[in-house]
Amino acid sequence: MDPSPPKSIFREAGDGLRDIFPLVISCVPIALLFGALGASKGLSPTEVALMSTLVFAGGAQFAAIEIWKSPAPIFLLAFSTLLINVRHVLMSASLTPKTGLFAPWQRFLGFAVLADENWALSEARARLTPLTPAYFLAMGAVFWANWVIFSTIGAFGGSLLGDPRRFGADFAFPAVFIGLIAGFWKGRTTAITVAASGAASALAYVTIGAPWHVACGAIAGIVAAFLAAETE
């Protein structure tokens, strides 16, 4: 592969913003919903804002709200967060070799806001052109700020919107993921991966319960890909 030379910082940042834009929009109702649910569990808007700022992981935050009570079960919350976010280890391991243009501090700062969406876009970007700090950090900063701002607004008044199911807003999250999965499609091996992961995750969800479905599904999909791969 002979990568084309990187564009200017502004072009790179602009590309990042353009790519993340649909996800920023689709995260607005999800962030509002998160804030409203957090408030319904007794979290103050400040606490919701703090969690979104420091944790910035939608799946883990929703799971935390699900099991939140007073006083907060610190160990259980940390463990649930670990189970849902352990995928980040694999994501950052996969993305790191593509961050050759990053200074170490840019990697440690930028990866603080590594999420499924900006990671998927960065992986896709790296297949076409070298991944730049400008692209990654612009995208990450906007995606993070959007999540913090709208989850805080949600904590103040999201419940006024009424049931998000009425607008189908709750389905935006899986729809985004389905769109992202399509971007990773590579034929037969991917189909087997998706089938194995989906079946194992759904089975774990109905038998063991959340948040174990994430780890079970991910492992089943990865093992299935290992077994299904055609080797020379």
Place this chain on the structure above:
Amino acid sequence: MIDPTNFAAILAMALVTYATRTAGIFLAGRLALRGRAAAAFEAIPPSVLVAVIAPTVLATGKPETLAALVTAIAATRLPLLATVGVGVASIVVLRALLL
């Protein structure tokens, strides 16, 4: 207002999450993957994405399962935002028809 126990819980969640996000930086140099291992590694993104949404898609209700199918078909030929639009519209219609 911030309750001290809530603060500690949020901080613990944040530290765990940051550790998972940066652990891969240290692992990356040691992973030189080929053959089946490379295929397994490439399968991580779709595996994780599917695992996160599978309960909604497969274990919630008929409208969700059918809407996911419609969304998946849309995803093969539309850009992301349009795919999300199709997904949201289809769930609204299917819930109205099936509930």
